[in-house]
Amino acid sequence: MPMYLTRFSYTPETWAMLIAQPEDRRRAAAAYIESVGGKLHGFWYAFGSHDGVNLWEAPDNVSMAAVALAIGGGGALSSIETTVLLTVEETLEALGRAQDVGYRAPGAATA
Numbered sequence: 001m002p003m004y005l006t007r008f009s010y011t012p013e014t015w016a017m018l019i020a021q022p023e024d025r026r027r028a029a030a031a032y033i034e035s036v037g038g039k040l041h042g043f044w045y046a047f048g049s050h051d052g053v054n055l056w057e058a059p060d061n062v063s064m065a066a067v068a069l070a071i072g073g074g075g076a077l078s079s080i081e082t083t084v085l086l087t088v089e090e091t092l093e094a095l096g097r098a099q100d101v102g103y104r105a106p107g108a109a110t111a
Contacts (some may be wrong), residue, residue: 001038001057003085004064007050014076029054032071036063050079 010018018025030040038058045052058064064082072080086094104110 001059002061002064003041003087004056004058004082005085006054006056006068006080006082007052008054008071008077008081009049009051009079010076011078032067033058036066038063038067050081 026040026043029043033040033056036058038056040054040056042055043052044054056064056067058067061084064084068080068082071077
């Protein structure tokens with residue numbers, strides 16, 4: 001199954017609620033991804049431009065998009081960004097296929 005990395009930030013209101021009533025949000029995140037047949041592999045909070053990071057496994061992009069849309073539409077986050085992760089093997093295959101794409105830089109002469 002494909003892997004996904006999600007970076008998110010809470011709204012100030014969400015942080016205020018979590019301060020008033022601390023909650024382990026891993027349980028909720030696991031339930032969301034399991035509802036589409038996936039698995040939560042990790043949940044971390046962070047310093048910096050994002051408040052947290054999740055590592056998920058989902059059956060396909062549509063399933064992961066459904067989870068991200070549901071979470072993002074819930075109002076607790078100020079931002080959510082999900083990245084599809086490629087295995088080394090998938091990247092090697094893509095590198096091999098890239099040779100056949102025939103890319104031409106803008107302004108370069110055509111052959």
